[in-house]
Amino acid sequence: MTDTTQQAADILMAVRQGGPRVAGLGAAAPRDEATAFAIQREVLRRRGARAGGWKCAAPPGKPTSAAMLDAAGIRPGPATWPVPPGEKIGIETEIAFRLGRDLPGRGTPYTLDEIKDAIAACFPAIEMVASRYIDPSGVSPLEAMADSIAHAGLVIGAEVPGWRDMDLKSLTVRQTCGGAVQVEKVGGNPSGDPFTPLLWLANHLPGLGMTLEAGQVVTTGSCTGLLWVDGGQRVTGGFAGLGEVVVDLA
Template identity: 40%
Template sequence: MFRPDAAIAALLEARRSRTRLTALPEGARPGSVADSYAVQDGVTQALGPVGAWKIGAKSPADNPLSAPIQQGDVIDSGASLPRDRFNIVIIEAEVAFRFGRDLPASGAPYDDAAILAAIESAHPAIEIVDSRFADIENLDPLSKLADFQLNGGLVVGVALRDWQGLDLKGITASVTIDGKTVIEKTGGNPAGDPRWLALWAANNLIARGHTIRAGQVVTTGSYVGMLPAPQGGEIVATLSGVGSVSVKIS
């Protein structure tokens, strides 16, 4: 029988002690997406308010997955962060959407127009990938999902309010470190147009008991894959038409 409490306790202790896990305890390894979400919910209850949601899909036909990002891990562009805040530092360049009003449970799913009307702005974002596990290459997908889908933080750039007409599927994304371009890629988000992930997120999260709150951000997957970040240096991600976002991790 799956024991979510043991998984929750192990992940919370790994966060507290900064000791990286080889695996979750026997009997506490999720066997389904629902199990992983139960662990996420328990860890979230202990850590405090959610400021953002990480949503991703491997293709436009894939079933998306979601993970919370704590309010304290949603960071304004231009910040300098200590590297020892994280176990690992991998960066992703993404488009995020901020909700301007609550979407409470209403007894029926919201239609696309209502969800889009509730989105206040689009933002360039850098997701910082981190893990409470020692070996993410060989970690099973459901344990990754339980561990907030390997999220360590989200750096959010300046709001773009007139975003609805953008070709978000065809965005060119580039990342520079100390002014040197390390990658440039067009149309790299595997989900295609990421706005459908924001639409999916609203109703899916509400169905799971997570009301969308004004000010919360939904981020929607990387246009550049996963890039290991070097020690120090200013990281800048630029997404065409959306803007630039920066962070220094040293």
């Protein structure tokens, strides 16, 4: 592990432990994807955490991205999520999958049918978002990945039977906060189809010395966009036919 990886982890851990947010990682910013993932792994290690899944996106014509999710931060809904006084938290409604078997690296890429066959369950999810940067839109994509793309946690809904017969890319998504509808529209996955980033991730990780594993949860990008909200409210997010998730912001 390089000195800059350690320095970047020092900066991000200081914020996680109550220090002020930072403008960026400065000279410790990663210069390649492998280093960004190394920083993610080091932060997880220092927190005594393990990777219980991934968030990923593969939008057409834009950079791909992925981040490991702390297993302890993946919680079943309904759930209560703390929001520090005077602060906001980001919320995003997404479609997530749980893998039923490992997807080890191999000589040929996985096909979409193989990826679908490896999925054990599908359900709605609300990603909780909290960046360690003052302005998360002002850092480089690699710095964002080093900070797990502002991931704070994932609240997941119940597994839905019959999801294989649904057109997941065209479901109506609905998100409310405090009883008010924030988003209601058809589709919205940034990659077009929630299977697209999962397929990309399965084929991309082995080149970085990592693989998807049975039991991991993979969430596939916000269908609602990122909205920042105050605590003390109830958030619901879900999809027609796929159920919803409830989070009470404490």
